[in-house]
Amino acid sequence: SQQGEEDPQALSIQEGENATMNCSYKTSINNLQWYRQNSGRGLVHLILIRSNEREKHSGRLRVTLDTSKKSSSLLITASRAADTASYFCATDARGGADGLTFGKGTHLIIQP
């Protein structure tokens, strides 16, 4: 079963704008990751944030984590057409086991 829920399910913005996606999860985690998926390249790892971190940056990406609310956000600044894809959060909340638990994803469309 899916662990988390991404919000919104779909998002369409103009190129150059910022895109924010949210993820909620249900159980305790060690870390949370964001992945991008498009038809051309499959699932690609974007960024990982550990449970004792609150914010992390990587290029145009900014991730926040609030473990008290069991939620995370992914901000993409200065969006580009190439950012069009589905974005998934994934947690390691499997009781110590190693498989990832993914949310349902946010489908992001960047309009030129």
Place this chain on the structure above:
Amino acid sequence: GAGVSQSPRYKVAKRGQDVALRCDPISGHVSLFWYQQALGQGPEFLTYFQNEAQLDKSGLPSDRFFAERPEGSVSTLKIQRTQQEDSAVYLCASRGFGGGYNEQFFGPGTRLTVL
């Protein structure tokens, strides 16, 4: 190879047929994972190997699903007597030793369509 590869990329099967899906992980990666992704959904965990040992198969949906990794490198996911609900993209991922942060590298997937 440079990344995780999977074959075939597309597979069409008639209901009741058996299928075998192959995954070649990144060379030297100890951990290997299989996920199932239904249309419009996120991937769902199926099973996990560390070297040749299958340490977790709790996500396999039925006893028609079987996975193996006999030499600790290439893995095969086999589905017997396929059903229409098995139609999905099957993703393989690998992770290197000491991957405490659990970053997994995914292959392109095999899209299985059961008619």
